[in-house]
Each structure stands twice: as C-alpha cells, then as structure tokens.
Amino acid sequence: MVQGEEQEKRVCVRHKFADHGLNPAVETIILGTFNPGHEANKAEFFYSSPRNQLWRLLPGAFGEQDLRRAQLAEKLEFLSRRRIDFVDLIFEVEVGEGRECDRPDAYIDSRVTRWQDVISELETLQSLRQVCFTRRGVDGIPNMRSRIEEIERYCGRRGLVFKRIVTPSGAYRREDKQSEWTGFFNPHDDTD
Template structure:
C-alpha cells in the first residue's frame, strides 16, 4: 500500500474567511498538475467563482491571482481528506467512490470552522452521496455543526467536468446569498 497526502496539506485558511468551500481530496502525485485547489483542466471552479462576482475568468490564471481573488472575496478552500492509502498504481485515482474507502486521515473541518469567527456559509462541492458513505458521515457532522452555529451549509453541483449556466446560477446564488 502507498500513502498519498493531500497536495495542498499546508494551505493555511485565512482567518477572515466568510465562505468555506470543501472538496474531497487532491493527491500529491506526479500525475497531478494542479497548482492549487481545483486547478485541473476539467474543473471550472475558477470560472464559477469570479463570474459570480462579475469578475474575469481565472481558469488557467496563476496561483497568486487565485489567492488574491479568494482573499478579496473572503473565500477559502479545504478538503475533507488529508491522507489516503492505496494500492500501487492507484495514486492518481480521483474517483470519490474509490477514495472514500482509502482514507487514513480526515481533516478536522469542525475545528477549522470554530477558528473562523466571520464564517457565513460552507459548501461541499458535490450533491450526491450514494457512493461515499464515509464522506457522507463526515459531512453530516459538519452540516449539523454549521446548523448549530447558524452558518449556511449547502451541497452544490460539482465544479468539475463542464461549465453550464444553471451551475453558474446555483454557485452564484450560494456565494452571494448563502442559499439556492
């Protein structure tokens, strides 16, 4: 078995964050060319976020431009998983249904939330949970914690695979209003 850590495990969440976006896992592997969260070619988060605020598309922009954008808009990014253990050859398997059963260390998102006094909304970048029971359990606890603290929580359509207007509308409404 091979241990794979999160590629951005050392990313520090800004203490002024108002919107926290939670994903699943971004592996530290040679095959992964993402320079920052959601940086793979088939992910459109960096189009969805700026468009919601009437700004230029950042898909393909530098890491620094993305960092500047999230700081300006008090958004930050994290993932549920810090480390997995997989069979050799599966280090770059991005399928959540596979990853769900390989987790050796979860990120303590609830403790993270408690360090963010300005947090208003939290989202998870996936709507379906049928093939990820372990992640679903983690998210259920996070959602319950958010509800207890009066923080909006929503599962959103994944920013991966394609860009569509209805996806943009969903993300924009959440980012600007905290709900659908």
Template sequence: MPSLKNASYKEKIAFSRHKKVGFIDLIRSVEVPIGSECTYEDAFIDNKVAEWNDVFSLLSNIKTVEQVLFTRKSFKDIPNIRKRIEEVHSFCVQSDIKFSLLPTPARIYSDKKLNIWQKNILM
C-alpha cells in the same frame, strides 16, 4: 468580475484573499495499495481515507465564517464521505453557519450550474 479560469495561481490566491474565500479539502490523506495511486474514483477513495482534515476546529477558530459550500451534490457509493459531510452540516446548523451543496464546477459547464452557484454565493 472576469473569469479566473486561465488566471495564474498568484492571481487566484489574491482574489481569494481579497474576497475572504477559503478552501479546505475534506480528506487530509488516503492510503491506497501500491499500483492504485492514480485511482481517483470516489467509491474507491471512500474507504481509503487515513485522515480527515479537522474542518470543525477550523470553523470554530474562524469566527467570521458565514457559509460552508461543498462542491458535491450526490453521495452514491461513498457512505464515509457522506457521513463526514453530514457531520459538517450538523456543526454548521448548530453554529448558525449557512451550509450548501453545489454541483462541481469541473467537467461540464452549464448556465444551470452557474445560476445555482450565483444564488448561493451572491446571497
């Protein structure tokens, strides 16, 4: 398939629907002090989570889910996020859903990352 890197939002949504791929953020909302709204470091965000998205209900209600993939490989300085991901992992194991941690596709492209993604997605 051609890259969707420069595709429009509409094209990306059409692809996701066609391939039956869904996306959800682990975090629903954060509360940060005034003046820190543009601070995105994981260690800062980790203890500012006001509400988590209910991934468990979503996974329970969509019976066709085959796998859950997180675009994160390391959890240094983010114990709350790590704990939440561990809970999702346990849920997946109990529900017979494949679970994998993938390197983020953002920042630096590499063939190694691409191979990891292909191995996990193209089972």
C-alpha cells in the same frame, strides 16, 4: 483493506495542499474531498485541474473574469478580496500502487487513513458565514457522507449556512451551474 486488493502493494498519498493555512478572515469555505499529492498531479492549487470549472464559476458569480488560466497570485488575491477559502475532507489515503492519482470519491471513500479535522478548522474562523460542499449527492460514499452530515450539523448549531452545491467538475455538465453558484456566492447579484 478492500476485497480483491489483498496482494496489491499499497501506497499512502497525502493531500497535495495539506499544509494550506486558512485565511482567518474568511466568510465562505468551499469544502471538497481530496487532491492527491503525487508528482503526476500538476494542479498548482485547489480545483486547478484543466477540466475543473471552479475558477470560471466562482469569479463568474461576482461578474469577474475567468481565472482558470490565471497565475496563482491572481487566484489568491481574488480569494482574499472575496473572503473565500478551501478545505478538503481528506488528509491522506492508502491506495493500490499505480492508483496514486485516482480521485473518484467512490474509490477513495474506503481508503482514507486520515481525515482532515474540518470542524476544528471551522471553529477558528470567527467571521465565517457559510460553507458549501462541492457535491450534491453522497450515495456510494458512506464514510464521506458521515463526515459531511457531521459538518452540516455543526454548521446548523453555529448558525452557518451549509449548502451542497453542484460540482464544478468538468466531468459533469449542466447548463445552469453558473446560476446556482451565483445564487450561493452572490445572492444579491446585480451584474445583469
């Protein structure tokens, strides 16, 4: 329990896409943190909140159209064709009542009740070549940092590329996000 929350009513929140099954043919995993499974969270899939830029950056890396407003079926077709999938670090958190949709990593880091077994998930992917974590810095999130470092070591032992990439979150603005995403996902980009 976090100091100052002793009297606060606690609520368990499971990951919204906890039942997402990985495509066994993927070559690239995008590793995130958490997407709260609460009725107020209207996201239909990973990284689908309105301010998140992933569905612009990821297709843009391949010279394809922005998928932020696309139907889920179109996003899934893109992922299948490009052999990309998602997994997040956290399966469940316990937070104060009224904070079920709070996503800041610094808030949820000490409130994790169940971690996703990411390494076990990765071990099932025989075609996997690379993993990227959608956050560069890990200051202020010691529990997540420990998990990320463990996954990074696993990738090294298996000969997989592991990269911490600039976040697609719309809260963080940077002009060269697209070039970094293209460099990771499509290093031989010939769309120019």
